Amino acid sequence: MSDTTWSFSQTFSAEFQASRTDLESRVQEAKSTTITADDLQILAVDLAKLNKTLADATGSLPGYDQRQFELQVKAIEKSLQELRPKSKFAFKRKPPGPTTTTTTPTPAATSNIAPPPSTTTPSTNLTLSSHSSQYLTKTALPPASQSSDLSISDLSNCIVNLLDSKFSALHIRNLTDTVLLLPVIQGSILLHDLRRCTVVAGCHQFRMHTSTNVDVYLAIQSAPIIEHCSHIRFSTYPSSLSKEITAHEFSVQDFSHIKSTPSPNWAFIPGLGGGDGKDWPVGGVEDISASLSKLLPDDSRR
Template sequence: MSDSTWSFSQTFASEFQTSRAELESRVDLVKAPITADALNTLSSDLAKLTKTLADATGSVPSYDQRQYELQLKSLEKSLENLRASLPKSKFAFKRKAPAASSSIPPSPVPRAVPDAASQQQLSSISTNPTLSSHSFRYLSRDSLPSASQASDLTISDLNSCIVNLLPAIDGKPLAEGGALEISALHIRNLTDTILLLPVIRGSVLLHDLRRCILVVGCHQFRMHTSTDVDVYLSIPSTPIIEHCSRIRFTSYPTALSPKETYSNFFSVQDFSHIKATPSPNWSAMPTDALVRRWPVSTISSEKELTDILDTLLPR
């Protein structure tokens, strides 16, 4: 992938997800029955977004393209459910009542209402969960809303935090209803923070990390404009960095994952260093710098939290 194609892909992802989230929010706020004009407006906006994605075919990664298409299909399903709630034709209200019951007002014509399964599906299509705007906090899966299906997760604007989204805490499974299946991660603007994340099937996109530790497994990994980050990574493909410095890579800690992990971290591609020589912006983490004891237990005091961060974070 060329540098220009990569830049387009990142810009497109940001603009597409913003437009998609705005349209999804408008659909979620609609109450049945919807008017024909409102439905036509939503359908038109969805068609424009679909065309935008079609025009970008070949310029965005195939995996991302499939994810975008699935998101649009979910929106189309929501609109189909709303379409089913449109009132029946007006002539149905003009039928004459029988003479014997002329004093009884005519009953309204029943409207087509989505069945229970459709209603459940519609209610499950909501704004993706976020973990944002925290300082000096220990954050676990209990800090997130529960989800009944795979969701993109956004983590942003954290300072001096430990985020533990592993599927168990202190070796104990999560309580019922606390599980969250993550399909993709969007991470931005973190400082002095440790992220303990599970192995997911989708992509991880990162921007603006400073002095952090990241533990994650994914299908695609892309990091931008970040400095002093230790990455413990499981990935079957080549991780990509751009406009980064002092990034160190090593494999995902086996102690934190019950699954088999990959260790393809020595073939990092640096789009800011397209040369035959080794990139000066990343390196393999030396053995003596590896974290041996991970903060997987809940931390209640700020002092304990800051002590752990001071001990573990890159210097």
Template sequence: MADPQTPEGSRWNFSQSFLTNFQSSRSDLQTCIQQATQSGTASKQTLDSLNLQLAQLSKNIVDAAGSIPKFDQRNCESQLKEIEQSLERLRKASSPASKFAFKRKAREATQPPSNVSTASATGSVAPKSSLTLSSYTMKLVTPRDLPDPETIAPELRSELSIIDLDSCILNLLNVKQYEISALHVRDVKNSILLLPVLEGSIILHDLTNCVVVVSCHQFRMHSSQNIDVYLSIQSNPIIEHCSGIRFGPYPSAFTLENDQHVPGLAVQDFSHIKSTPSPHWCMLAEGAWKSSEDWQSILTLDAIDLERVLQQALPGV
């Protein structure tokens, strides 16, 4: 056993503690999914809770990268992937997701402002345990869909989880009342994400055919395909298990100070640890950048224009 007083010993102790906690949390989540699956379907509140637990486990793995052995990290990621598949099957059984075909859907007239339950048994509003947007299809999502800041504990207003969006435009450029500094994004496809300026990090998992606009201190993307990223960042972006990722500069239309139009962005691809250029990402050609008019049409669109804008703006359409 390594000497705990040495750096190697400290790393070993952290690794053992992390793996013990991870396996315990993973087992608990797996049991919850199995129980929900046995009942046939799960409520929206249950799915939200399961998604949040999964997002937290994923964040823990990302945060521990470099401090645990690569074999253990791959093993944890593999176990997490199996849970993701189980949860996806449960989600589809509970509320079948439509395929991306730009078929107009009726507006959700009875959908509450937020997909997180806040009412107690007595009808009073209780503080929420997290800030989350989840489970939207073919919708224009704006700050109005976030819960009232007063219903979120102050210490939890800085982290936002965005989970399970399909064919949506999400515009959160102006959410100053929440002081969001970190974002966790998972299971998003065929969508445009206009995200707030972050002093901290953004971690994205399992995105497909999307446009992402964000300014942040740290950017990490995992298991995603066919994504256009318009980015302002002070550090090097990180991608892993990704393909078809194109990076462009943060849009000047959004008047960000210290805008970075750096053509030689140094992206770290953890799936291509070689001296040769990574085949998984490239810089978006200047001629392919969206114009100020393009961004303005996205910012000012009405919900009825949603599918038209998606047809024009998404990478794979």
């Protein structure tokens, strides 16, 4: 084996095992929780990326290592398959054709096959959408259960304070010049198309797409993921907003920069304290513009 091949193999093995271990632990954790379709999709996408990374390295790895990595991927694939809901089938008796008799069937002659259970469940999705220059709290939402998903979309120049709310998952899209103060949830947070925003959140899985100039104050024990993003900064969840949270260090995975060099698309916010020096508007604001100017990222990072 040449020195170049050996060096690549060592680097690849370390990166692959780190990604594989993280994904494997997330799949195992999902077995003990109620997993949503979005959570399954995230795991499936991450598994596909891991598989592609291994396929791209074919020929540059020792044969034994290649086989072991393939077996590890197959094991995760099997575990993920076990998480998918099993399909339920029910057979319906074919309706009888028209007859010329008018005899009413007796109870003994009726079918004893129960109708298939309804697959329709009451919607638990909540929506907060289409607001500008407002301070928004949970009063803008209908009453929710703790199993509700919340979609936040199409906001500009807003401050959203949902710290005293509970949700199972959050889906966030198309926000501009907006501050989100979100609770720590057990599920996932998916974000798309944020421009110059500040996000305070805690979750089991965090994934951000196609966003730029965003500061994220996060409570998480896994690795947050970004893709097609730029000028993203991370720090820990402010202890001033929740005394029950213990800050954990975390690393960030940038799926747009699968290289051994540091990603140019994100960085940690300098200093310690996770934003505890900021004046978070938990009790409302008199001047939204003035508050936003203190909390939003600097325009020069665009």
